[in-house]
Amino acid sequence: MKLFTVGPVEMYPETLEVAGRQVPYFRNEFFSDVMKRCDSLLRRQLGNLSDDYRSIVLTASGTGAMEATVINCLTTKDRVICIDGGSFGHRFVQLCERHGIPHDVVTIASGQALTADMLAPFAGKGHTALLVNLDETSTGQLYSLEMLAAFCRENDLFFIVDAISAFLADPIDMQTAGVDALIISSQKALSLEPGISVVMLAPRMITERVEHITSPSMYFDFQDYLKNGERGQTPFTPAVGIVLQLENILQRIDEVGIDVWIEHTRQLAYDFREKLAELPLELPKYPLSNALTPIIFPQGGASSCNERLIKDYGLVLNPCGGSDAERMSRVAHIGNHTIADNDELIAALREILR
Secondary structure (H helix, E strand, O other): OEEEOOOOOOOOHHHHHHHOOOOOOOOOHHHHHHHHHHHHHHHHHOOOOOOOOEEEEEOOOHHHHHHHHHHHHOOOOOOEEEEEOOHHHHHHHHHHHHOOOOEEEEEOOOOOOOOHHHHHHHOOOOOOEEEEEOEEOOOOEEOOHHHHHHHHHHOOOEEEEEOOOOEOOEOOOHHHHOOOEEEEEOOOOOOOOOOOEEEEEOHHHHHHOHHHOOOOOOOOOHHHHHHHHOOOOOOOOOOHHHHHHHHHHHHHHHHHOHHHHHHHHHHHHHHHHHHHOOOOOEOOOOOEOOOEEEEEOOOOOHHHHHHHHHHHHOEEEEEOOHHHOOOEEEEEOOOOOOHHHHHHHHHHHHHHHO
């Protein structure tokens, strides 16, 4: 099977080699050095961040990291803005509801693009933070980081960004954008096994929020992670094998350069979209992330097409849910993909649609 899914993705041979090794003992200097190297490389790839930015490695899915960020950076005394443009943006809404965080929602309808006009009614209304999934993975829409950053600066908001799909697929300079907490996960463009997530915290978020908030969760207590992180460790047993995969991929990205890495993904996305124009399929009108391409079936039939791709060609796409189940599928460009893979998928789609 060839995965064109957004996560898990096709893993690189080098990563698979690391994954096949014996997992080592980790409460020692060797593993502490691995953790510190990962932190340093992540800070470099998020805009050459200074040492007072701190990474927290969680053995959890992206949703676990989202929840951990909410409960360690916000309280019931806040009032936040959630960008809800799909199932992942709605997850921030659900987390605020679950933990009693007062919130207002910017709701984006299917096919609609997020604009500054949609944010304008919330300006100057006393909010304390804005939460967004930068690439709404359920639709493929890439929100404007610059527009959101400007709104947060103008309204003195903490800026919390889920970059789980956007990191390594689209450019992100955390300091320039004024992001206070940024969330990534292993199974997206990092192309690792699912199992770990990382939250990168800006100095302001640490000193003004995390250090003063008592986490309701023992396992997700950021204060504990920051303290243990000083020695390159985590409070509880991490997914040691995936951390070693993380070190390997970050070093390889560092060798080629993050701009080159992102450009490769961009070229794959644009190549696929150009070739898709030959088929009776459509693209959404809103801005798209390099990470994936949503393909619209004007006459329906997306689910049966996905089934045929798996059964007859061994190609796996991301289905969509709800009202989009029959009208849209998603094709990922992150992971171990080439132009030849695009050609194979386009040829299979052409045969099925014929």
